[in-house]
Amino acid sequence: MQKAVLRSLPEPHNSRQPRWRELSLLGPLSKWLMSFAMTLLGLALVTFAMTRLSPIDPALQMVGDHASQSTYQAARLELGLDQPLPVQFLRYLQQAVSGNFGQSISTGQPVASDIARTFPATLELATAAIIIGSLIGLTLGIAAAMRQGGLIDAIARFVSLFGYSVPIFWLGLLMLLLFYARLHWAPGPGRLDVMFQYTVKPVTGFALIDTWMSGKAGAFRDALAHLALPAIVLAFHALAGISRLTRASILSELGQEYVLTARAKGASLSRVVFVHILPNIAGTLLTVIALAYASLLEGAVLTETVFAWPGIGRYLTTAMFSGDMPAILGATLVVGSCFVLLNALTDVAVARIHKGQAR
Amino acid sequence: MTDALLTVEDLTISFPSDNGPVPVVKSISLTVAREIVAVVGESGSGKSLTGRAIMGLLPCRAHVRASRMLFEGIDLQTLGPAGWNGLRGSGMGLILQDPKFSLNPAHRVGRQVEEALLLHTKLSARERKQRALDMLARVGLPDPERVYASYPAALSGGMGQRVMIAAMLINRPMLIIADEPTSALDRGLQDQVLTLLRSLTEEFGMGLLLISHDLQQVSRYADRVIVMRQGEIVERLPASELAQAQTAYTRGLWAARPSFATYGTRLPVFEDSGRPS
Known part of the structure; x- marks a missing residue:
């Protein structure tokens, strides 16, 4: 009688047989990478918005108060400030990904090398x-x-x-x-x-x-x-x-x-x-x-x-x-x-x- | 059958409150020999607390007093922490209600089943594993090797409770306290697990204190039945004589059981007077 009882027990899940949920090994990893990338993108968006919302004019910062109008315009052009915002953001993103954060105004060094020194x-x-x-x-x-x-x-x-x-x-x-x-x-x-x-x-x-x-x-x-x-x-x-x-x-x-x-x-x-x-x-x-x-x-x-x-x-x-x-x-x-x-x-x-x- | 493994006399458990200590178990006495004794009562009757008190597992704020608490000649009231740790897992074991919570989710089954051997014997790791596999097979688990290596999360409720039984019985204790061991299982599994518990109790020559709220069910597995209510024992009788119970309370409980005779009719409503409001 004991035997019959035992056989009616449910079989435990066999871990060697993949279930449908585990079919794609890539699933969890790509999901993880996706959410990681989205968070980073959000971070980039916020920092970008910070620069554009702040009262500091990057072109003016670069050339100084006493620069001529034409020098100022050239700096604006060089920084891409004449472009529409989405284009500026893409450019910013592209530079950030390649590790180019521009030049620090106070140290005169590339920001990337400053960070490599301080971080x-x-x-x-x-x-x-x-x-x-x-x-x-x-x-x-x-x-x-x-x-x-x-x-x-x-x-x-x-x-x-x-x-x-x-x-x-x-x-x-x-x-x-x-x-x-x-x-x-x-x-x-x-x-x-x-x-x-x-x-x-x-x-x-x-x-x-x-x-x-x-x-x-x-x-x-x-x-x-x-x-x-x-x-x-x-x-x-x-x-x-x-x-x-x-x-x-x-x-x-x-x-x-x-x-x-x-x-x-x-x-x-x-x-x-x-x-x-x-x-x-x-x-x-x-x-x-x-x-x-x-x-x-x-x-x-x-x-x-x-x-x-x-x-x-x-x-x-x-x-x-x-x-x-x-x-x-x-x-x-x-x-x-x-x-x-x-x-x-x-x-x-x-x-x-x-x-x-x-x- | 007559030699008592456990003797409890005048056990009182109280908890402190703002209005002084409140007794929840009032001066109860019971003995357990190599037999199955069922303690039955509604929730709050003090049956689980009694079981925990016998194992010394009540929270520190609970106050336990008894004129005698003997287990195999050992006075339980004089045991210190080390004495209790030596006794639990080798002399007595406790089976809890729901294996989903009573098994450690972070340990593999094998480790949990072996633990009592690790703590109380000098067996080698290989011998422990062999004993654990034997025990897993003995409680009716198919493919013990696989169960041994899996986490509790991979087990069903019935399998989990079998693992729990294996873990508590592996060191051949003399007394097992089973606190509602089947309440978390569905009906079909309940009978399987109780049948298993009864056959192992007989095979190992143990005493089993079966705590339950289901009078009808335990009466089919127990030798003797103790009925508790509001911290007191209201009735004790052999399981075979339940139909001739003396007190109105037990008769009421017994009459309220569903059976083929009452199939399709309304069960009598259980009148309970004297309940503190």
């Missing part, structure tokens, strides 16, 4: 900050969830509240005051000591990698020491959100039935958290960390200013103050594309993590 600095700072921030944030969040209502929970709450509410520039100044001016533990602002600035050849633009490749141990240590303080200040801001979200998602998962099942098998609380819950919230945590990373890339302006860090945030602010339109546009486009790319990559990574697990 690695920001990338280095933000990457160091997100590594520190997510390590501490995850640890703090997990510990707080496991000792809910305890001392660690209170400390974690205080730290994240502090990280949220303290202005980042104030914290940066305070830390410079303490560790640089008083204790002399940290080196001053900038990325490298003047001593090394002209002896280490910039290859990648990442101070840590360049000094490492130069083989000078002192230079590498100096780069690391310069990076530490601003990275910690930025990390502090990032870990606030990461630790709160880690704690909240673990606590909400603790009430799930699969946790009860694991407990009924004799799993301890730490096994439940690390083995059972973390794989389930990995996607959420990854998304939050990626968002924090993206916001560090674009929002490190204050930290870069306080620590005289020659990154893209500071470049962008300087460009804004001087009305340097090509620089503003180029930097915005690059930072925006990074944001979009990071988000898109996160989506793919999350989908990969939870492949086959959706209920």
Whole structure:
């Protein structure tokens, strides 16, 4: 009788046989690329609209106030400002795709090479900050969830509240005051000591990698020491959100039935958290960390200013103050594309993590 | 049959509220031997809480008190966290209602079935896998290798509940608490799963505490029936004598069951007085 019962069970889905939905492997990828491209196009459209809506006349910026009418007209013609807007947009798009963002008015350099110089600095700072921030944030969040209502929970709450509410520039100044001016533990602002600035050849633009490749141990240590303080200040801001979200998602998962099942098998609380819950919230945590990373890339302006860090945030602010339109546009486009790319990559990574697990 | 695996005397569970502690299970006593005992009651009768209290799985704010809670000679009230973790999964197991939620969506089936062996035995990975495959076959899953390697999302409800049974029985516990194990399944599957549970209980010589709201259904599988209502036991009797139940409550429940005799007619409306408003 048992046998008959068994045979009437539905067959499990055979993963080796493609279903109609999976017939085209290209489907999800092309859909992903499509939405990625559309977001970038939207970004380009917004930045383009910015230039045309702003009161700054690019031709006038180029030739200066005292140029003659004919010089001004020639500049207008050269910039294509006499063309209809759609044509201008296409031209702008074409130039942006080929990496030509024009000439910066304040530095006199091509914007592309300015960005190539400043962006690695920001990338280095933000990457160091997100590594520190997510390590501490995850640890703090997990510990707080496991000792809910305890001392660690209170400390974690205080730290994240502090990280949220303290202005980042104030914290940066305070830390410079303490560790640089008083204790002399940290080196001053900038990325490298003047001593090394002209002896280490910039290859990648990442101070840590360049000094490492130069083989000078002192230079590498100096780069690391310069990076530490601003990275910690930025990390502090990032870990606030990461630790709160880690704690909240673990606590909400603790009430799930699969946790009860694991407990009924004799799993301890730490096994439940690390083995059972973390794989389930990995996607959420990854998304939050990626968002924090993206916001560090674009929002490190204050930290870069306080620590005289020659990154893209500071470049962008300087460009804004001087009305340097090509620089503003180029930097915005690059930072925006990074944001979009990071988000898109996160989506793919999350989908990969939870492949086959959706209920 | 007479040697009790589990003895519970005067079990009271209360939850704190603004007006002092509110008892939800009031001084109940029960024993389970190597048999199937059904605990039946409407929702809110305290039957699930009783099951969780026996496993030590109530939330911390619940207050549990009993004059005796013995499982195979172990005093459950003196167990610390490590003691409980040693007992759960080796001495007793818990089967929950809906495998869609009670299986971990991020772990493959094999890993979940093996977990109790990993935690309580020193078997090698290969031996664990062999035992898991045997167990998956034993609970009637076709192609155990494939089920072993799939995620719970790929399983149907009936298959999921079989996986759950395999995961809880793999380490041969003495007592299984099944909390509404079939409520999430459709009718045909319910009987399959209950039949499986009964045959495994007999084969492994276990005790089974079957918690359900369906008096008629469990009466066909249980040896004894305990009827609970509002935190109290109102009736206990052998399943075969349900028709001669003493209390009006049980008789009412029993009369309200659908059967071929009542097919096409209106079932009696169950009058329930004394319900707190």
